[in-house]
Amino acid sequence: MRTVIFDLDGTLADTSGDLLAAANACFRQMGHGDVLVHPGDAGVALRGGRRMLTVGLERVGAFSDAVVDEFYPVLLDAYRSAIDTHTVLYPGVLSAIEELKTRGYGIGICTNKPEALAEQLMQSLGVREVFGALVGADTLPVRKPDPAPLVEAVRRLGGDPAQTVLIGDSDTDRNTSANAGVPSILVGFGPSGADMAALKPEGLISHFDELPDRVDQVMAAHLAI
Structure with missing residues (x-):
C-alpha cells in the first residue's frame, strides 16, 4: 500500500498559540512575564518546547541548560492542561x-x-x-x-x-x-x-x-x- x-x-x-501559552506560563513562574509573543514567535513554537524555553531565556539574558531541563516538564504539564484552546x-x-x-x-x-x-x-x-x-x-x-x-x-x-x-x-x-x-x-x-x-x-x-x-x-x- x-x-x-x-x-x-x-x-x-x-498549534503555536497553545505552545507559546505553555512556554509563557513557565516564564511567568520564573518571574520574567510573557516573553514570547504570538504570532511573531509562532515559528519558534513549532520547533518544540525546549526551543521555546531556550529562545525565551536567551531573550531575557537568563539562559542555562539547567533551567531548560528544569522547566521542560513544567511546560509539558501546562501544555497538557490547555492543549486545544487556540x-x-x-x-x-x-x-x-x-x-x-x-x-x-x-x-x-x-x-x-x-x-x-x-x-x-x-x-x-x-x-x-x-x-x-x-x-x-x-x-x-x-x-x-x-x-x-x-x-x-x-x-x-x-x-x-x-x-x-x-x-x-x-x-x-x-x-x-x-x-x-x-x-x-x-x-x-x-x-x-x-x-x-x-x-x-x-x-x-x-x-x-x-x-x-x-x-x-x-x-x-x-x-x-
Missing part, C-alpha cells in the same frame, strides 16, 4: 485526506511531539480516527530526522516505505524524508512557509486543496526513478 505520512505541528494544525486544523486538511484515502493511500502521523500529547490533541480535535497510525517523539529511542519513526509509521499502516510521501513544514521533515530515501512535500502556509522552497523538496503546496494531485505527481516521479 502507498502511504502519506504527515507531520503534526505546523503541518496538520497551527489550536486549529489548517483549512482543507480533512477533505484532502479523505480524497487521498479514496485514491488508495494509507494515512499516518509522524511527529516530534511526545506521543501521549499528540494522541491527546488528535482526540481532543476529534480527528484521531482519521489516521491509521501515530508515531511520536518518544515512541522509539530516536526521533526525526532519524528515518526510523517514519518507517515505523508506515509499518503500522501495513505500507511499503519505498512508496511513501512525507508531508511537513520544516528542515527536520525534509531531512527525515531524505534520510529515508522518500520524497517530501512541504507546506507553504505555516509560519516558516516562505523558507520551504529553499529546502528543495519534491513538492510544495500553498493550500491543502492541492495536496492529492501533488502526492500523485510526486509518487509517480519517485517510483519512476
Whole structure:
C-alpha cells in the first residue's frame, strides 16, 4: 500500500498559540512575564518546547541548560492542561485526506511531539480516527530526522516505505524524508512557509486543496526513478 505520512505541528494544525501559552506560563513562574509573543514567535513554537524555553531565556539574558531541563516538564504539564484552546486544523486538511484515502493511500502521523500529547490533541480535535497510525517523539529511542519513526509509521499502516510521501513544514521533515530515501512535500502556509522552497523538496503546496494531485505527481516521479 502507498502511504502519506504527515507531520503534526505546523503541518496538520497551527498549534503555536497553545505552545507559546505553555512556554509563557513557565516564564511567568520564573518571574520574567510573557516573553514570547504570538504570532511573531509562532515559528519558534513549532520547533518544540525546549526551543521555546531556550529562545525565551536567551531573550531575557537568563539562559542555562539547567533551567531548560528544569522547566521542560513544567511546560509539558501546562501544555497538557490547555492543549486545544487556540489550536486549529489548517483549512482543507480533512477533505484532502479523505480524497487521498479514496485514491488508495494509507494515512499516518509522524511527529516530534511526545506521543501521549499528540494522541491527546488528535482526540481532543476529534480527528484521531482519521489516521491509521501515530508515531511520536518518544515512541522509539530516536526521533526525526532519524528515518526510523517514519518507517515505523508506515509499518503500522501495513505500507511499503519505498512508496511513501512525507508531508511537513520544516528542515527536520525534509531531512527525515531524505534520510529515508522518500520524497517530501512541504507546506507553504505555516509560519516558516516562505523558507520551504529553499529546502528543495519534491513538492510544495500553498493550500491543502492541492495536496492529492501533488502526492500523485510526486509518487509517480519517485517510483519512476
